[in-house]
Amino acid sequence: MIDIIMLNDTNETVCATTLVTSKEMFEWNTSHISSKLLLATASVLTCLTFCLFLESFKYMTSKVPFGARRGYLAWLIGIYPVFSATSLTGIYIPRASILANWCANIYLAVCIYAFLMLTVNYFGGVMVMVERLKDTKIRLNRPPLACCCLCLPNIILTEVHFHRIRIAVLQVCVIRPLVLFIAAVLWADGIYVQAQISKDSAFVYLNTVSLISTLIAVYSLSILHKASVEPLKGYLIKSKFISMKIVMLTTNIQNLVLAFLSRFGVIECSTHFSSEVRANILYNYLVVFETFFMLFIGRLILSQWKDIRCNPVDTLSMASSGLPPNIFDLDINDAARRNYISLLKSVSMMDETVVKTACENSRIVKTLETDV
Structure with missing residues (x-):
């Protein structure tokens, strides 16, 4: 070429x-x-x-x-x-x-x-993510900026850490x-x-600034990505x-x-x-x-994507591991989401028929949201 x-x-x-x-x-x-x-x-x-x-x-x-x-x-x-x-x-x-x-x-x-x-x-x-990753140690010595910095400590994701990551990405x-x-x-x-x-040349300085900014964003995303690979x-x-x-x-x-x-x-x-x-x-x-x-x-x-939105078996499996079924696709506030998760973890919700009903419609969640 x-x-x-x-x-x-x-x-x-x-x-x-x-x-x-x-x-x-x-x-x-x-x-x-x-x-x-x-x-x-x-x-x-x-x-x-x-x-x-x-x-x-x-x-x-x-x-x-x-x-x-x-x-x-x-x-x-x-x-x-x-x-x-x-x-x-x-x-x-x-x-x-x-x-x-x-x-x-x-x-x-x-x-x-x-x-x-x-x-x-x-x-x-955010609250659910922090809850899911609270026992996961996140390494800070990640590429492309800190892969050689072995002295960096491992951290546990908190809301403060997440907002810092978000700022590093937003920049x-x-x-x-x-x-x-x-x-x-x-x-x-x-x-x-x-x-x-x-x-x-202004080209050199401006592109250097852009490259450094990009590397910081990639580094911040890689920190969160590494912790999220297994759960997601x-x-x-x-x-x-x-x-x-x-x-x-x-x-x-x-x-x-x-x-x-x-x-x-x-x-x-x-x-x-x-x-x-x-x-x-x-x-x-x-x-x-x-x-x-x-x-x-x-x-x-x-093309390898499998549709698991309304599969009761997958939903039960995700709920039992702490992953709330169908809640990703619902536009609700955090308080309603927390209530829904607690219900899903209860024994009474671990029924395939109930979960299938919750998967097909969002009446349970909407009721929770109006009560919050």
Whole structure:
């Protein structure tokens, strides 16, 4: 792919210094067979990504009832077509690349928080999660930041610890979009140049801040994820976390790596494109290809999803282990949820007929909620 994108006349020594317009980009692509095929492939893959997203969303809605959980999952699945579409926009219109990346990172910021809230939703709320994990020791020496810090103690999850984790995750939802907004402002003033590596380059400092923020968020999520893998193993939480981590890291690290390759002449310039523009175009192509294959693999994993919403046997099994049946899918307050859990743990509720009735409708819970 690099060879195709880096086609240029080796006899030329004059490099382009300005961003090309969409018209110039289209004329250049149509005049080169290899670039035309590559652009057509990227366009087709983006369309397939959207089709696969719609099919995955339809499948997901058949397994998850209407509510907060369905919304969280829809945000997570949508991360692939959003990044694919914004990257394709950056290929067709290089001057809009910063704006497209800004939109994609705002969406990613929402998805990061949605994943955290999805984990809480699977447990049935913060109070339930703390109760379930009260005897679980959580290691702080987790990658990608503290895997070598063996001196860090193990902790028991409390509400205070959870809120600290949430703050550490929320910071990336603010910092990443803010960094890209500053980049767009500086670019408009001619100060910011994508993929430019130098001591005076705003690109280096802004992307470093973004990368550090992302690593802190991944580290915080990995702490909670590790403790949640076993209790939530029936919800494919590990696969969801891995997909989120890949998107978060590749969108940052990949961009920096290509910038360094551009800086040291691995990605050469031409009369039409500077080396920085070529690095950015290559980055957008990679994202389009990667998001399609990531969503395709994710769809294969999603096909293993079993519908356990109203299975009395699974419900009894979950209730006996302290996991409240069907309570994840109900939009109720914490007080009603605690009352429901205590009822489920009582002997009188450990009856298959009663549990099946509770699974088919929420009259018990609604009664509890009105009494609270």
